[in-house]
Amino acid sequence: MFVHNPFAALPASIPPVAKQTYVVVMFLLVVGGTLFDLAHKGSASYFFKHRRAASFGARRRVSTGEATALAVETIVVSVLAAGEFCSMLRRLTHILTMYGFVLYVVSTAIMVFAYPTAAAPGPAIVAELWYLGALLVCVGGYWFWFLQRVDVAAEGQSRFRLVRADLFIVSLLASTTFALLWAGFQGADDHTWANVFFGLYLLASTVLFASVPWSKFAHMFYKPAAAFQRRIEHANGFRGNLPAPADRPVTFGSARRQPQNY
Amino acid sequence: MPTFVYMASCDGCGYCVDICPSDIMHIDTTYRRAYNIEPNMCWECYSCVKACPQQAIDCRGYADFAPLGHSVRVLREEEKATVSWRIKFRDGREKNFVSPIRTTPWGSIKGPAEYAPPSAAAMSSQELAHEPEALKVDVLPTLARSRLKKGLV
Numbered sequence: 001m002f003v004h005n006p007f008a009a010l011p012a013s014i015p016p017v018a019k020q021t022y023v024v025v026m027f028l029l030v031v032g033g034t035l036f037d038l039a040h041k042g043s044a045s046y047f048f049k050h051r052r053a054a055s056f057g058a059r060r061r062v063s064t065g066e067a068t069a070l071a072v073e074t075i076v077v078s079v080l081a082a083g084e085f086c087s088m089l090r091r092l093t094h095i096l097t098m099y100g101f102v103l104y105v106v107s108t109a110i111m112v113f114a115y116p117t118a119a120a121p122g123p124a125i126v127a128e129l130w131y132l133g134a135l136l137v138c139v140g141g142y143w144f145w146f147l148q149r150v151d152v153a154a155e156g157q158s159r160f161r162l163v164r165a166d167l168f169i170v171s172l173l174a175s176t177t178f179a180l181l182w183a184g185f186q187g188a189d190d191h192t193w194a195n196v197f198f199g200l201y202l203l204a205s206t207v208l209f210a211s212v213p214w215s216k217f218a219h220m221f222y223k224p225a226a227a228f229q230r231r232i233e234h235a236n237g238f239r240g241n242l243p244a245p246a247d248r249p250v251t252f253g254s255a256r257r258q259p260q261n262y
Numbered sequence: 263m264p265t266f267v268y269m270a271s272c273d274g275c276g277y278c279v280d281i282c283p284s285d286i287m288h289i290d291t292t293y294r295r296a297y298n299i300e301p302n303m304c305w306e307c308y309s310c311v312k313a314c315p316q317q318a319i320d321c322r323g324y325a326d327f328a329p330l331g332h333s334v335r336v337l338r339e340e341e342k343a344t345v346s347w348r349i350k351f352r353d354g355r356e357k358n359f360v361s362p363i364r365t366t367p368w369g370s371i372k373g374p375a376e377y378a379p380p381s382a383a384a385m386s387s388q389e390l391a392h393e394p395e396a397l398k399v400d401v402l403p404t405l406a407r408s409r410l411k412k413g414l415v
Binding site: 043046047084085086087090149150151153154155163164165216222226230240241242243244245246 | 268270271273274275276277279280289290292293294316317333337342347350358359360
């Protein structure tokens with residue numbers, strides 16, 4: 001059931017160029033929304049202003065080789081392993097959602113551009129990765145949304161309360177959930193429900209990609225830059241004016257009673 | 263001066279929400295990041311500043327020890343049981359301090375529920391809960407009659 005290309009199985013009344021145009025429009029909406037977000041919120045100007053202040057307060061110069069190593073470390077630790085999260089469970093749900101989203105988007109693009117027709121539905125592995133991606137997003141996303149959202153976990157709010165901060169995660173979950181339902185009904189030859197869920201899938205996906213200026217979608221572009229800058233600041237000694245880690249804790253305690261905790 | 267949050271560093275973990283004694287650190291509904299909902303009710307206890315695992319919360323120090331334009335930042339290191347302070351004055355001078363948080367390992371202090379309930383005899387004793395063993399003495403020190411001045415008893 002979860003091996004067929006759902007885009008190739010769409011009715012012939014939807015030509016491949018229509019599917020491809022939709023994907024291109026969504027891509028342009030993400031690019032445009034991110035640029036608008038950068039200009040509107042002033043996050044780029046804040047970032048570079050902070051970067052100037054950090055370089056002014058630097059205690060040592062970071063060499064190009066060191067900066068390259070920090071960039072690699074940022075990609076491996078902060079981006080690929082979501083190392084910035086202090087909670088292991090949040091890190092896990094983020095990793096599930098992140099890798100699921102990447103699989104989901106990339107396999108969608110491959111299926112829509114390379115294998116859009118029923119005559120050549122493409123290799124099963126591409127479709128399987130699409131289902132796997134959607135499933136990973138659902139597991140990580142619903143786990144986060146129902147159990148780990150800080151509004152629920154720390155503030156005691158209802159699990160079903162919706163606020164603007166939920167726009168990204170809810171539209172993403174709606175997109176993947178409706179995508180799975182659409183493909184499931186399509187595989188079962190139930191065209192009525194398949195069409196209903198295809199419409200809902202399109203609606204949720206459009207909201208996901210068109211709402212970038214109002215949602216947290218663009219965090220995937222900002223966060224790596226902020227994580228890299230933080231590593232540079234640690235390396236050049238600025239550390240955001242934070243004190244250096246304590247180096248000689250054994251000196252604490254009175255002469256009569258030395259601490260036993262080191 | 264009340265606390266404020268560096269939005270780029272906050273990951274919305276909620277530690278500050280849990281620890282704030284004034285219950286004024288909350289989660290913003292637009293970006294799901296922490297913020298101080300009532301700055302004039304913040305008494306600058308630095309609980310959230312120290313608890314934040316991302317060092318995303320800052321608080322300006324009082325003007326009586328650092329004139330405006332300064333930076334006071336705190337780093338809490340649980341594994342070392344230390345809190346480090348760095349005060350950077352506007353003329354560039356710096357003062358750095360390191361303080362111990364405690365002298366026992368994290369998690370080594372049992373909570374009240376982990377102790378056996380007191381017996382009826384213990385309830386009528388003048389000793390407080392877990393005395394004298396919690397004070398690491400065999401017997402609480404008492405005054406012997408012989409050590410009191412004559413005429414008092």
